[in-house]
Amino acid sequence: MLNNSTAPPAPPTTYMVTVPQGIRPGMQFAVDVAGQRMMVTCPAGVQAGMNLRIQTPEQQQQQQSSLHSSGGANSSTTSSSTSMQMFEVIVPAGVMPGQSFSLLANGQRVLVTCPPNILPGQAVRFNLPIADKSAPPIKQLEYEDIPDGWARTIRVTDMKIQWVKTKNDGDTVDTQTTTFDVKNSAYTRKLRFLEGNDPRMRTGLLELVPANQSSIDSSVQRNGKQIVSYAEIAAAHDKKKFEDKAEWFQMICRDRLRIEWNEGHMKIKIRRAHLLHDSIEAVMSLSPTDMRKIWRFEFLGEVAIDAGGLQREWFQLVTEQVLGKAMFDGQIVAGHMVRHLYKHVLGWPITFEDLEIPDESYYNSLKSLTGMDNIADMCLDFTFLENDLGENRSVDLIENGSNIDVTNENLPLFLEVNMKYHMMERVKPQLNELLLGFFDVIPEPLLTVFDFQELELLMCGLPKIDIEDWKSTLITKDSLSEQAAMTES
Numbered sequence: 338m339l340n341n342s343t344a345p346p347a348p349p350t351t352y353m354v355t356v357p358q359g360i361r362p363g364m365q366f367a368v369d370v371a372g373q374r375m376m377v378t379c380p381a382g383v384q385a386g387m388n389l390r391i392q393t394p395e396q397q398q399q400q401q402s403s404l405h406s407s408g409g410a411n412s413s414t415t416s417s418s419t420s421m422q423m424f425e426v427i428v429p430a431g432v433m434p435g436q437s438f439s440l441l442a443n444g445q446r447v448l449v450t451c452p453p454n455i456l457p458g459q460a461v462r463f464n465l466p467i468a469d470k471s472a473p474p475i476k477q478l479e480y481e482d483i484p485d486g487w488a489r490t491i492r493v494t495d496m497k498i499q500w501v502k503t504k505n506d507g508d509t510v511d512t513q514t515t516t517f518d519v520k521n522s523a524y525t526r527k528l529r530f531l532e533g534n535d536p537r538m539r540t541g542l543l544e545l546v547p548a549n550q551s552s553i554d555s556s557v558q559r560n561g562k563q564i565v566s567y568a569e570i571a572a573a574h575d576k577k578k579f580e581d582k583a584e585w586f587q588m589i590c591r592d593r594l595r596i597e598w599n600e601g602h603m604k605i606k607i608r609r610a611h612l613l614h615d616s617i618e619a620v621m622s623l624s625p626t627d628m629r630k631i632w633r634f635e636f637l638g639e640v641a642i643d644a645g646g647l648q649r650e651w652f653q654l655v656t657e658q659v660l661g662k663a664m665f666d667g668q669i670v671a672g673h674m675v676r677h678l679y680k681h682v683l684g685w686p687i688t689f690e691d692l693e694i695p696d697e698s699y700y701n702s703l704k705s706l707t708g709m710d711n712i713a714d715m716c717l718d719f720t721f722l723e724n725d726l727g728e729n730r731s732v733d734l735i736e737n738g739s740n741i742d743v744t745n746e747n748l749p750l751f752l753e754v755n756m757k758y759h760m761m762e763r764v765k766p767q768l769n770e771l772l773l774g775f776f777d778v779i780p781e782p783l784l785t786v787f788d789f790q791e792l793e794l795l796m797c798g799l800p801k802i803d804i805e806d807w808k809s810t811l812i813t814k815d816s817l818s819e820q821a822a823m824t825e826s
Contacts, residue, residue, distance in 0.1 A: 420466070447463070721755065
């Protein structure tokens with residue numbers, strides 16, 4: 338008889354630590370407690386040299402048994418050991434306490450918040466996880482040029498990854514304006530996970546928020562145990578070649594996240610005549626743990642052993658149903674998506690320019706409004722004419738939009754709600770389910786090493802190129818010379 342009862346968690350143990358020199362309230366420092374590396378945030382009113390009491394649950398043995406019983410990673414799944422390095426930087430001119438500034442530390446883009454009572458010209462210190470244990474204990478930083486634009490940054494206060502817009506001198510751009518700006522405003526999707534009625538499936542709330550108001554974890558955790566550290570993710574992000582990033586990603590999925598065959602695997606039987614129905618029923622009955630097991634396929638009534646060929650065929654036939662699982666298993670699928678959907682998967686900023694890809698003419702029409710003297714002459718309101726299977730229907734972009742005229746004063750709002758509708762609202766229910774299923778398989782922090790072009794390449798491979806059509810339409814230098822010679826003769 339199996340006994341599924343678990344022992345109650347051990348009570349937390351109190352430890353005494355000393356705040357290191359150079360650490361001020363709000364800054365973090367690393368401590369080794371019972372063989373574990375922890376990050377501690379210095380509280381308000383506490384100075385360097387003072388003692389702090391911290392508590393951490395004694396859960397190492399419980400974590401290991403939990404990983405084993407739930408089909409967790411094998412002995413090779415623990416992330417490679419990392420160490421902490423302290424960095425010192427001078428607060429730049431114009432930055433006041435509570436304000437943030439961006440800089441590069443060991444190739445990593447970090448966001449530092451100026452502590453209380455610190456003024457420009459004074460030094461502050463912070464810690465970052467690094468993979469190189471031979472690094473010096475304290476490294477002084479000088480500012481490097483940072484390209485203008487949006488960039489992912491690690492917040493040293495809580496080790497969360499956040500988008501910021503920077504100038505070349507490292508100053509962050511204030512994007513907290515109330516008026517929409519077609520050149521500077523950007524939004525990212527924010528997915529808040531909720532527990533669903535079925536314990537196998539999470540639900541979530543999806544929305545577009547200003548790009549600098551969303552953040553994600555910088556490491557991968559499972560059952561309270563770190564599987565992939567931020568230092569590893571940062572090192573993978575710095576790889577120059579896409580092939581090296583993809584190889585690292587597949588290694589993490591294979592060696593850290595995938596459940597070994599002897600700990601559980603899935604046999605999926607499908608009728609080819611009812612492929613979509615059987616596939617959906619099979620996949621929708623699986624838990625997130627099942628999605629990380631090895632799958633083997635059988636097409637009923639057909640004599641074949643799945644050594645990888647049936648799996649590839651199944652992914653091709655049901656391409657867009659299980660994008661997350663296909664990426665997890667390293668399978669190439671043929672379902673290319675529009676660019677902003679890849680950005681949503683990555684949580685990349687969406688801007689007004691992204692409207693141009695799915696509907697260039699509508700984008701140009703909206704953009705032309707910004708140069709008009711009197712918008713009221715266009716007789717526009719806050720609606721969009723949607724075509725559903727040949728039937729037109731009017732969609733209110735804001736409440737009572739059909740009764741609100743577009744004017745020069747509310748034009749920024751009109752452009753903003755149009756962008757939000759086309760980039761998310763019109764497909765929000767479907768996008769919500771896509772992201773929920775995707776992140777059941779792929780931990781979001783792993784995706785931060787890729788940009789949206791690399792993600793498309795990783796998921797779908799190179800698009801098929803028709804060589805003959807390419808030759809017939811391509812004008813080369815030689816063909817131009819031939820045409821010129823014929824003209825002269």
